[in-house]
Ligand code: FAD
């Protein structure tokens with residue numbers, strides 16, 4: 138008999154298990170469909186011994202001290218500041234857009250004030266941007282939109298930015314200084330021994346039992362439990378009653394090269410040329426020393442149930458309306474709690490997933 142059955146051993150489910158077992162002394166079973174823990178945050182050492190992220194680059198960053206402190210019980214952190222460059226017009230330029238970007242693109246010097254007047258002249262005043270294109274055009278104008286966002290967004294989502302929610306591009310700032318960090322949260326770092334090791338420590342408790350390679354629907358009638366924390370796809374829980382919620386997926390193409398380094402920073406975005414959106418070189422993130430290097434190309438594609446991994450919920454009006462129907466059904470179930478990127482059908486960063494997992498204490 139378990140107090141709680143958790144579906145999914147991603148970062149959300151693992152955090153819920155860790156807090157429920159440790160803080161509340163609950164007996165927990167986690168059922169995970171994949172052959173490994175960690176969900177999309179899983180990392181592993183590849184054939185030549187380089188630590189890679191199986192589902193694309195994962196950088197931990199948060200403004201929530203309590204999230205940082207909680208994970209710090211299970212890992213030390215490698216200090217890491219994420220830098221991204223974009224390949225445009227045959228050169229690598231700073232991204233997100235800041236003074237250096239304009240200088241590199243327009244090949245002249247800018248002061249902060251000059252950048253402000255340049256952007257003021259270029260931006261299109263839109264009081265309340267209603268889609269992902271307007272969000273960028275309103276902040277920085279059409280030239281920068283077309284240089285960095287238009288084609289990347291179309292490639293990434295398979296949908297024009299005009300048809301996507303403004304939240305998609307609102308994540309990316311414009312800066313009127315020379316700060317070229319991708320994230321500005323006060324707490325940033327990479328788990329010293331990798332994400333998977335940190336997750337193993339979180340799950341290492343007498344109250345936690347883990348079952349891998351198992352779809353919960355195949356075993357749920359054989360498990361006795363009082364409450365459920367569900368972190369799988371919400372539409373699957375309800376047998377797709379209102380239709381399948383669409384996701385965007387990625388094909389991750391890994392390569393190992395017989396050279397020490399491939400590119401100057403961890404991630405280079407390719408907004409305009411090529412079918413892939415970005416290339417990641419993992420050693421920049423992990424700080425690992427190795428004579429070879431491993432890189433990963435991301436090719437966006439649609440999600441096909443049971444064929445590839447659901448990566449990104451599609452943020453647009455129609456999908457939101459479908460999700461609301463599932464959410465209303467979910468609300469009526471008093472002993473099942475739906476949390477995480479798939480269960481809430483929402484673009485959540487890792488830190489918010491940890492926060493949600495920690496909040497399961499209040500739900501149970
Ligand atoms: P998942 O990781 O999807 O875990 C859900 C788990 O449930 C999976 O393991 C799945 O197999 C399991 N499951 C599903 N159905 C069933 C079932 N029927 N039975 C049993 N188990 C089931 N966030 C950041 O903060 N920083 C980043 O740099 C960052 N980079 C990202 C890059 C990419 C390419 C992507 C796609 C995401 C990135 N994220 C990043 C977001 C991060 O991946 C998510 O926040 C996080 O993985 C979501 O965790 P989760 O546990 O909610 O979902």
Ligand code: UDP
Pocket residue numbers: 223232285286287289290293305306308309406408
């Ligand atoms: N984006 C873009 N060009 C870029 C980087 C991002 O158009 O060079 C847009 C794109 O729509 C993307 C969104 O901004 O989906 C959010 O980017 P982020 O880097 O946060 O995406 P993630 O790392 O989550 O894939």
